[in-house]
Amino acid sequence: MKGKAFSVCFMAAVICLSGGICLGEIYKYQDASGKWRYTDSPENVPKDAKILNGSAPTDSEAKDLKKQLYDKFSPRTVVEEATLGTLTIKTPVGSGSGFFITDDGYILTNKHVIKLDEREIEKAGSQIEKADKDVEQITKGFAAEEDRLNMIEESLERLKARADSENNPSIKAALENKYHADSDRLYSMKKALKARKQEFIDKKEDYEKGKQDFYSKTSEADQATKFTVILKDNSEHQAYLVAVSQKVDLALLKLKRAKTPRLKPGKSDNMAQGEKAYAIGSPIGLKDSVSSGVISGHDGDFIRTDTKIYPGNSGGPLIDEKGRVVGINTLKAITYKFEGLGFAIKINTALREFTQLSNVRYEE
DSSP states (O other), rough: OOOOHHHHHHHHHOOOOOOOOOOOOOOEEEETSOOOOOOOOOTTTTTOOOOEOOOOOSEEEEEEEEHHHHHHOOOSSSHHHHHHHHEEEEEOOOOOOOEEEEEEEEEEEOOOSSSOHHHHHHHHHHHHHHHHHHHHHHHHHHHHHHHHHHHHHHHHHHHHHHHHOOOHHHHHHHHHHHHHHHHHHHHHHHHHHHHHHHHHHHHHHHHHHHHHHHHHHHHHHHHOOEEEOOOTTOOOOEEEEEEOOOOSSSSEEEESSOOOOOOOOOGGOOOTTTEEEEEEEEEEOOOOOEHHHHEEEEEEEEEOOSSOOOOTTTTOEOTTOOOOOOOEEEEEEGGSSTOOEEEEEHHHHHHHOGOOOOOOOOOO
């Protein structure tokens, strides 16, 4: 019996997931046990559920983060200027990117950056369920193997008793030789079983720890309504969840009262094939990174581009040569089907999704 199948399931199960306008209000309510729950789905919420409108607490004076960043970095190009308005978002399950779309702190990002996708949670749940069954099956297998070795040991005891009572010297010597040879084999089998069982126990402990960590982070992510955002100068600030889209992979956050360096939106549909584009974000942990490419085409609410979009770039801006944001980079299941292509949700789609952004105007 080997733990290979379990190891595969173990690795798969503990991977952390890693995201209509139903304007995505956040509902707060207490469940039957009295525990507070948060959801962005209006279905099946109690009548007394409270709607969190996402308005952030106010300070007596707005922080001038725009001046703070411009004074420190003095951007030389429109791309460098756009990096000032791009930020990293830390969540209970990882990190992603986002950017300021207004000068008073509104932030656009992907929904999957701040909330785990329910399909991904279900998939992980299925992997955990399979791993649990593997653990149970392997545990039963070890118990059966121990029973078999115990039976062999009992048989050896009978063999020894027979050898001890044998009067014929030649038969006695043969029985004793067999007893010692079988005892050595039993010892080797027990030693091997003990080593395999200990290896399994160690992996099981890691698995159980990973499983509990996953459930804990899933619960924390599901209830999270505020997030840490990190600006280009490494300063950290608290952003509050305002709304999520029920149709598109988008979410809207807001900083406390702050003057922020916003990215000006350009008209996504005006982007022609072959035009230059830049993706800004924090790919694979590399904060404040820029990659370049061209517009490959349009696909409904998406812009296709050969600009590299990696994990961590999700939620960051795709900008044109004038520094205008034309899309929100996304890394979801759709992107894995097209090698060499990245996808960004069009900025005009994002502006339509959230009424809080109704006053944002396109830059010509």
